[in-house]
Amino acid sequence: MTPETNSAKKFLDSYDPRDYPAIALTVDLVVFAVAGGMLKVALVRRAEHPFKDGLALPGGFVGAEESASQAAGRELAEETGLDLGRLPVHIEQLATYTSPDRDPRMRVVSVAHLALLASNGISLPRIAAGSDAASAGWYAVHEILRSKELAFDHGAILGDGLARLAGKMEYTTVAARLLPEEFTLTQLRTVYDAVWETTLAAGNFTRKMMPQLTDTGRKTRGAAGGAPAALFTATDRHIHPPLAKP
Amino acid sequence: MTPETNSAKKFLDSYDPRDYPAIALTVDLVVFAVAGGMLKVALVRRAEHPFKDGLALPGGFVGAEESASQAAGRELAEETGLDLGRLPVHIEQLATYTSPDRDPRMRVVSVAHLALLASNGISLPRIAAGSDAASAGWYAVHEILRSKELAFDHGAILGDGLARLAGKMEYTTVAARLLPEEFTLTQLRTVYDAVWETTLAAGNFTRKMMPQLTDTGRKTRGAAGGAPAALFTATDRHIHPPLAKP
DNA sequence: AACGTTATTGTCAGTTTGACGATAACTCTG
């Protein structure tokens, strides 16, 4: 039996790092936010080869004493300049991409994470370019996916991230993580419309979601025309039965 | 900025493997099958320290030219002696475990995979112990989870695997991957009962699942009492609306 | 004060669910 066919447990007992090609462990971030009725993703324009001047997901190296999720949080702060202490961000692991040739330089294993950034639905925080990036900004997700112009396998990762979010919104209240602590049902419906590229009926949406949320008792004031809307908060919860994507 | 805080892309440009601690990339397998009305998982008893004589998930090292999913398929064959060419097996990536101290010997990053082995629901193929294992066999999942006696973080991985399967069975027909190509509705219901630890009502289950499956036109023959049951096949499909777990 | 806009509630027909009974098609037993 060759070393490769041994199990990892046995293998490790006689493992010498110098005998084997090094592996770089990284995280890539799919950072979503909603603005102007559209789902946006944070992308950086690469300053270096390969894929120089191409668009890529922000990401970075996992430190020796870190877990991937710790690295994801740290990179989110560093690479985009977002302050996690201030802004509430939801992060979860998405999937891991291990194809041996996904990076032409060496073997790079990337643990992709999905991050949901809370916003008011109008404006997004400016994001700063990280060390290797020429610039960074927010891009419309559905357009980017159709254009297929992301570096490395980041197009596939972005697609997986969107699928995860769209799916989870059917049976949980995650969509609320893209909104401020308190929000109206219309804001929440806007998130669904942005992610699903749909136009849900307001009345039915309210009837379905209302019981899943917590009414703060307060209402919006000074909206430009129209009745004031009730303000709700949400905790991550299962919707049962799910809200079906049309 | 320290090297660690650079993004991976920049980092790699000046990367020297010798400067950084090596990372072992492995796969762990959560192999499920149903027998005797219970959900079983394939486990090996460890022959070596650490966790000598403890129970662990089968797994192994990812080769230099392999992706994690390729390694998962190879290890499933090698570590358990199952012949994938013959037995139909469904494999999907589960999650990646990266805690720096999850293995006391060195940094081991493990990409866990979920594997569903088709069986007739009665007997399971004997599995052979891999190179590092004293023995290997099938264990009742729910009991193992309650006992919390798995090595490393394999208890958490097994729990995540079960949650993934249980959840996916609500809105897809994956459960059929634990059965032969052709199966009856009662067999399928047995899978649901085993995974969910429930007892679903036969009539309602039939009404709900029937339209999701393909009727072969054939029927079972020679069952020990009772009417013959129609034989169905399934392709991976969404169930809409989902079948709710009680 | 009238008007346009928006949030929320109400209505109603059609669908799905959960509980359970009825029927039909087998094997096994005496």
Added chain:
DNA sequence: CAGAGTTATCGTCAAACTGACAATAACGTT
């Protein structure tokens, strides 16, 4: 070979849920 026991499938019925609206109420603006 005539029950008896089992099992698969279909039928029924009230309750819950959905999708498509209409109706009402509560604002800001003109």
